[in-house]
Amino acid sequence: MKKEDRLEKNPIEEYLRMDRIPHIWCPGCGIGTVVTSFIEALKKNKEDLDKVAVVSGIGCTGRVAGYVKMDSFHTTHGRAVPFATGLKLANPDMKVVVFSGDGDIFGIGGNHFIHAARRNMDILIICVNNFNYAMTGGQVAATTPMTANASTAPYGNYEYSFSLPYLADACGATYVARWTALHMRRVTKSIQEALNHRGLSLIEVITPCVTLYARRNRLGDGLNLLKYYYDQSVIEHGADTRTLDIAYQGKLVCGKFIDKEKPTFLDAMNTHLSNVLGDDYELYGRINNEND
Amino acid sequence: MKKTKADPKGVLTGAHYMDGDHALAEGALAGGCRFFAGYPITPSTETAERFSSRIPHVGGVFIQMEDELASMAALIGASWGGKKPMTVTSGPGFSLMMENLGLAVMMETPLVIANVQRGGPSTGLPTLTGQQDMMQAKYGSHGDYEIIALSPDSPQECFDLTIEALNLAETYRVPVLIMTDECVGHMHEKVIIPPAEEIEIVERKWYTGPKDEYLPYKNDKDLVPFMVKAGDGYRFHTTGLTHDERGYPIITAECQKVNVTHLIEKIRKNADKIIKIEEDQTDDAEILIVSYGITSRVAVRAVQKARRAGIKIGTLRLITAWPFPEKRIRALSKKVKAIVVPEINYGQMVKEVERNSVDRCKIYSVPHLGGWVHDPEDIYKVIKEASK
Amino acid sequence: MKMTEIRFSGFGGQGIIRCALISGKALSLYDKKNASMNQSFGPEARGSACSSQLVVSDDRVLYPYITRPQILISMSQEAYENYEPELRDDGILIIDTDLVKLKPLRGKIKMFAIPSTRFAEEMGNRIIANLVMMGFFTAVTKVVTPEAMKKALPGLVPDRFLDLNIRAFDKGYEYGLRILEESKKKRPKAKPKVASKPKAKATPRATVKTKPKAAAKTKPTTKPKPKTKVKPTTKPKLKKK
Numbered sequence: 001m002k003k004e005d006r007l008e009k010n011p012i013e014e015y016l017r018m019d020r021i022p023h024i025w026c027p028g029c030g031i032g033t034v035v036t037s038f039i040e041a042l043k044k045n046k047e048d049l050d051k052v053a054v055v056s057g058i059g060c061t062g063r064v065a066g067y068v069k070m071d072s073f074h075t076t077h078g079r080a081v082p083f084a085t086g087l088k089l090a091n092p093d094m095k096v097v098v099f100s101g102d103g104d105i106f107g108i109g110g111n112h113f114i115h116a117a118r119r120n121m122d123i124l125i126i127c128v129n130n131f132n133y134a135m136t137g138g139q140v141a142a143t144t145p146m147t148a149n150a151s152t153a154p155y156g157n158y159e160y161s162f163s164l165p166y167l168a169d170a171c172g173a174t175y176v177a178r179w180t181a182l183h184m185r186r187v188t189k190s191i192q193e194a195l196n197h198r199g200l201s202l203i204e205v206i207t208p209c210v211t212l213y214a215r216r217n218r219l220g221d222g223l224n225l226l227k228y229y230y231d232q233s234v235i236e237h238g239a240d241t242r243t244l245d246i247a248y249q250g251k252l253v254c255g256k257f258i259d260k261e262k263p264t265f266l267d268a269m270n271t272h273l274s275n276v277l278g279d280d281y282e283l284y285g286r287i288n289n290e291n292d
Numbered sequence: 293m294k295k296t297k298a299d300p301k302g303v304l305t306g307a308h309y310m311d312g313d314h315a316l317a318e319g320a321l322a323g324g325c326r327f328f329a330g331y332p333i334t335p336s337t338e339t340a341e342r343f344s345s346r347i348p349h350v351g352g353v354f355i356q357m358e359d360e361l362a363s364m365a366a367l368i369g370a371s372w373g374g375k376k377p378m379t380v381t382s383g384p385g386f387s388l389m390m391e392n393l394g395l396a397v398m399m400e401t402p403l404v405i406a407n408v409q410r411g412g413p414s415t416g417l418p419t420l421t422g423q424q425d426m427m428q429a430k431y432g433s434h435g436d437y438e439i440i441a442l443s444p445d446s447p448q449e450c451f452d453l454t455i456e457a458l459n460l461a462e463t464y465r466v467p468v469l470i471m472t473d474e475c476v477g478h479m480h481e482k483v484i485i486p487p488a489e490e491i492e493i494v495e496r497k498w499y500t501g502p503k504d505e506y507l508p509y510k511n512d513k514d515l516v517p518f519m520v521k522a523g524d525g526y527r528f529h530t531t532g533l534t535h536d537e538r539g540y541p542i543i544t545a546e547c548q549k550v551n552v553t554h555l556i557e558k559i560r561k562n563a564d565k566i567i568k569i570e571e572d573q574t575d576d577a578e579i580l581i582v583s584y585g586i587t588s589r590v591a592v593r594a595v596q597k598a599r600r601a602g603i604k605i606g607t608l609r610l611i612t613a614w615p616f617p618e619k620r621i622r623a624l625s626k627k628v629k630a631i632v633v634p635e636i637n638y639g640q641m642v643k644e645v646e647r648n649s650v651d652r653c654k655i656y657s658v659p660h661l662g663g664w665v666h667d668p669e670d671i672y673k674v675i676k677e678a679s680k
Numbered sequence: 681m682k683m684t685e686i687r688f689s690g691f692g693g694q695g696i697i698r699c700a701l702i703s704g705k706a707l708s709l710y711d712k713k714n715a716s717m718n719q720s721f722g723p724e725a726r727g728s729a730c731s732s733q734l735v736v737s738d739d740r741v742l743y744p745y746i747t748r749p750q751i752l753i754s755m756s757q758e759a760y761e762n763y764e765p766e767l768r769d770d771g772i773l774i775i776d777t778d779l780v781k782l783k784p785l786r787g788k789i790k791m792f793a794i795p796s797t798r799f800a801e802e803m804g805n806r807i808i809a810n811l812v813m814m815g816f817f818t819a820v821t822k823v824v825t826p827e828a829m830k831k832a833l834p835g836l837v838p839d840r841f842l843d844l845n846i847r848a849f850d851k852g853y854e855y856g857l858r859i860l861e862e863s864k865k866k867r868p869k870a871k872p873k874v875a876s877k878p879k880a881k882a883t884p885r886a887t888v889k890t891k892p893k894a895a896a897k898t899k900p901t902t903k904p905k906p907k908t909k910v911k912p913t914t915k916p917k918l919k920k921k
């Protein structure tokens with residue numbers, strides 16, 4: 001069956017492991033919305049699904065790998081990025097997507113993120129930011145806004161939080177965008193672009209956790225909440241990443257902030273070693289991505 | 293199990309004078325490892341250094357990761373990407389690798405970790421030898437599982453056993469540990485690297501059937517499921533959660549039983565094929581020395597002295613530390629008067645010896661807490677005591 | 681089974697480790713011996729003292745470290761003072777004349793001295809002093825053949841300095857042979873102990889001019905180390921139970 005036929009025949013079944021549905025997410029959870037945008041992007045890009053791998057860590061968002069019908073890896077908490085690094089380097093012609101939560105990628109796995117960004121590792125990271133550690137019951141996270149309530153910050157959070165785009169920019173990421181989950185078309189477009197971007201891409205998607213974070217902070221529920229974030233947002237493409245802090249109940253600056261060219265880890269490795277070692281160097285992997 | 297010959301590109305055929313750390317790197321290259329992710333730590337760093345300088349000429353990837361957690365994760369990713377991956381570390385780094393060692397076990401992922409042991413706990417003796425991680429090798433990650441661990445006693449064996457480790461990893465779809473130590477790692481000796489055509493390489497047990505019928509965890513006759521690699525269109529799923537044949541998480545006691553039993557049986561039922569030991573004069577021995585790694589060499593000096601003193605003594609060297617050669621120890625414990633176990637720790641493998649000898653003979657531990665090898669005289673004294 | 685334990689010692693930067701590597705490689709690969717080389721790691725290796733050890737045997741080397749070496753090569757005062765006590769009573773002591781001030785020799789120790797650093801300087805580069813020393817060591821101990829030593833050099837010294845290193849080796853080797861000749865001639869006169877001591881001292885003295893300079897140069901790096909440091913790594917007898 002050719003790729004095109006498959007696309008026409010059975011839209012969703014082609015992308016999801018139907019034998020694993022129903023999924024575990026709460027009704028009204030925003031993670032599913034982000035997955036839908038992801039699938040839309042794959043469709044629109046006509047990606048060869050045999051060549052796309054999804055790597056997740058642990059968490060509610062970490063379950064994404066289990067539902068998508070591609071080579072998919074549900075790894076350990078925090079280690080999706082280095083796992084993806086190994087997978088990508090072993091198989092450079094694959095598109096490797098990390099799909100995981102804010103706690104996973106920027107809490108326990110923060111160190112891996114900053115180094116993957118520094119190396120401009122050619123992977124796409126989709127981070128569902130729900131401002132808390134949802135899977136374990138809504139604990140405070142590195143992304144929880146100041147004063148927001150969490151199960152381990154019962155009197156409100158007093159730690160400064162990360163601004164993910166600012167962090168990514170500072171570390172060397174070459175594609176950075178932020179949306180809320182309800183910006184579905186824009187999320188899709190960003191994923192489409194990022195799938196074709198060579199280098200480390202981060203797409204932060206602000207997503208309601210209805211059951212824990214939102215309830216605890218009385219932000220509303222279900223669709224309301226998706227809409228709440230959406231309404232809080234203002235789009236400022238190319239905004240200075242230093243201005244992107246998220247305050248509790250403040251406005252959410254969204255947009256595409258960074259999109260630039262820089263040699264990836266493998267490009268740099270191949271170029272540098274060829275220069276230094278000449279013919280002695282065995283080129284590694286594919287140098288030009290023909291999908292570009 | 294499909295066997296091929298080594299790719300000559302990675303094989304530095306000839307006689308060399310090199311240390312154990314360098315021999316690990318050469319063994320990796322000869323054994324088909326083309327992906328190395330690591331983090332520097334004494335006394336293992338030389339392996340990473342050598343690999344990084346050699347791999348550009350062979351074709352493959354070296355990447356220095358941000359820590360050992362990342363190294364292990366990258367190894368598992370690379371293995372599913374089709375590579376034979378390896379890393380090297382020592383005590384503190386080995387501890388950091390434990391969580392993802394469990395992931396490799398659970399995902400049934402072939403890869404190799406060499407631990408050039410130093411004295412611990414904690415930062416301990418960074419530059420000095422130890423054999424204190426032997427139990428961590430077996431039990432270090434949480435949950436029940438079995439592991440394969442090899443123990444080289446020389447730079448030559450570092451080379452040979454790295455190839456063996458890579459082959460075992462592929463044969464059984466498991467992570468394999470090489471438990472060497474600072475003394476062997478830093479000792480220079482002659483290392484003979486044979487021609488590529490004399491080096492046997494085990495190919496991964498690739499699945500070749502219809503794509504939509506592939507089950508990543510379906511048991512085969514030898515208890516080893518077939519494997520595929522990412523990017524080949526199987527669109528498989530794998531997880532660290534308890535899972536069924538499809539690799540889908542099933543969070544029940546029933547599935548746990550099947551899943552974990554499989555991980556254990558895969559090694560236990562193949563133990564006879566995996567285990568390698570070396571025996572000398574055990575036939576009529578009254579005293580048996582059980583040792584491994586550098587300690588087995590040091591012990592031979594004590595053994596020679598004991599023989600000169602008329603003591604009937606045999607030696608058993610664990611080339612494979614895990615799985616432990618239970619049957620053989622059981623058999624020998626019926627014949628000998630005592631078993632003496634010197635090791636550079638407070639007494640770790642001796643517990644396995646005890647467990648398998650029950651009360652059939654006396655067991656003597658000869659501990660050394662690390663920083664140096666035993667004085668052969670100390671081992672001899674215990675032998676003499678045991679022979680009374 | 682014949683076994684020889686050798687310690688190479690001096691201070692960092694003299695190529696002491698390299699000496700052991702060259703000898704070990706020569707013995708293992710070209711002289712059909714077994715030679716295990718270990719260097720001192722640990723805090724001890726960080727300071728100015730530097731030492732490496734070689735265990736040479738017809739059969740497989742079992743115990744990988746030296747215990748009571750038969751041969752001690754010392755290229756610094758500190759190394760000499762640290763390691764001299766472990767040398768066997770009938771051992772061979774080899775020193776750089778200008779860098780080591782001898783105590784009275786003990787037992788039946790035979791002493792050979794060469795101004796290796798000075799020779800190296802005369803050849804244009806003091807960095808090759810270790811090779812001069814290796815040539816000398818090869819000649820006076822006969823533990824290893826000169827052919828094997830020279831074969832072992834490629835890969836262990838930079839290619840562009842290979843010739844220079846070989847010349848340095850030859851210089852030390854010839855000097856060693858001459859010293860041996862002379863000591864043979866003198867041998868009937870007195871016991872080795874008496875004979876070798878004044879002789880070795882006399883030989884370098886004849887040419888000593890730069891001695892104070894050379895000694896002064898090296899002192900700052902050789903002095904500060906307390907000599908007790910080395911013990912834990914050299915004497916396995918130090919046990920903690």
Ligand SMILES: Cc1ncc(C[n+]2csc(CCOP(=O)(O)OP(=O)(O)O)c2C)c(N)n1
Pocket residue numbers: 058059060061062077100101102103104105128130132133134135136141
């Ligand atoms: C090493 C380790 N520590 C802790 C946990 C428990 N744990 C599981 S998921 C999780 C938090 C996940 O948060 P996040 O990544 O934000 O995902 P979310 O559930 O919010 O989507 C934690 C702490 C674990 N699985 N492993």
Ligand code: SF4
Pocket residue numbers: 024025026028029030031060061130134135208209210211212213
């Ligand atoms: S707990 Fe929160 S993040 Fe997790 S599934 Fe429910 S709503 Fe979604």
Ligand SMILES: [Mg+2]
Pocket residue numbers: 059101102103128129130131132133134141
């Ligand atoms: Mg979260």
